[in-house]
Amino acid sequence: MIFRETEHKLYHELASTYDLYYSRIFNYQEFYDKIAPILEENGVKSILEVACGTGRLMEILEEHSYIVTGLDLSQDMLNIARKRVKGDLIQQDMRRINLENRYDAIVSLGSSFTYIQSDEDVEDTLRGFYTHLNADGVLIFDCFDKDRLSTASHGKWDAESQSFDDLTITRKSMSSGWNQDDGTWLVDWEWTIQNNDDTKTVFEQQKLKAHTFKYLEKKLREVGFTDIEKQDTRRLLIKAVRTD
Numbered sequence: 473m474i475f476r477e478t479e480h481k482l483y484h485e486l487a488s489t490y491d492l493y494y495s496r497i498f499n500y501q502e503f504y505d506k507i508a509p510i511l512e513e514n515g516v517k518s519i520l521e522v523a524c525g526t527g528r529l530m531e532i533l534e535e536h537s538y539i540v541t542g543l544d545l546s547q548d549m550l551n552i553a554r555k556r557v558k559g560d561l562i563q564q565d566m567r568r569i570n571l572e573n574r575y576d577a578i579v580s581l582g583s584s585f586t587y588i589q590s591d592e593d594v595e596d597t598l599r600g601f602y603t604h605l606n607a608d609g610v611l612i613f614d615c616f617d618k619d620r621l622s623t624a625s626h627g628k629w630d631a632e633s634q635s636f637d638d639l640t641i642t643r644k645s646m647s648s649g650w651n652q653d654d655g656t657w658l659v660d661w662e663w664t665i666q667n668n669d670d671t672k673t674v675f676e677q678q679k680l681k682a683h684t685f686k687y688l689e690k691k692l693r694e695v696g697f698t699d700i701e702k703q704d705t706r707r708l709l710i711k712a713v714r715t716d
């Protein structure tokens with residue numbers, strides 16, 4: 473099995489750049505605020521955070537006394553998370569999760585599900601989520617919403633810079649038009665990291681994918697999930713329960 477399509481530079485050689493830059497793009501406190509009522513309603517104590525990245529949400533969950541295990545494909549991302557969180561960190565592919573423990577909740581935010589693209593991968597990933605939940609365990613994950621994709625900035629370069637002490641990170645990005653049939657699109661990124669006299673530039677093209685709620689609901693039902701709900705957010709945020 474080749475993992476090449478998910479071995480992204482952004483999560484390997486640029487892991488520390490991701491950590492800084494996305495701390496300004498994503499509002500992790502808002503992520504927490506969205507899921508906190510669901511965790512409370514379901515009496516959750518233990519959480520598996522899938523694609524936990526550099527551990528920024530995991531850190532907030534731990535501050536609220538949840539026992540959290542983080543899982544990510546990238547050891548480079550986990551190495552940064554290690555400095556931030558107490559819980560176990562496991563390097564695994566979410567399409568083939570294989571752990572001894574079961575959890576009260578599985579959480580995966582930040583649109584990491586965009587990398588789960590074929591029917592087979594969607595089925596394997598959701599089955600893995602199901603089998604690693606306790607009875608009445610709750611799954612919460614987000615992804616790009618195929619019903620709400622915008623074509624506004626396609627085909628044009630966008631540039632944005634963020635400054636951090638002695639470091640400036642510039643992200644130039646351009647999206648291809650998205651394929652309306654399968655919900656995929658290509659994004660070209662050019663990252664420039666400037667540190668005093670030193671400048672490094674890294675290019676990467678990634679293939680992203682959006683899903684519809686209807687499609688994911690069907691796939692969730694097929695592996696046994698019930699109480700499947702779409703939460704009201706900009707991204708497609710889905711809650712589902714393992715009831716058996």
Ligand SMILES: C[S@@+](CC[C@H](N)C(=O)[O-])C[C@H]1O[C@@H](n2cnc3c(N)ncnc32)[C@H](O)[C@@H]1O
Pocket residue numbers: 478483494498522523524525526528529543544545546549564565566567580581582583584587
């Ligand atoms: C956009 S980042 C989100 C990280 C974190 N959840 C956050 O919100 O900052 C996507 C993450 O998914 C991870 N990832 C991509 N494909 C994966 C896979 N097949 N299995 C596990 N993690 C994966 C990447 O290594 C990266 O950490």
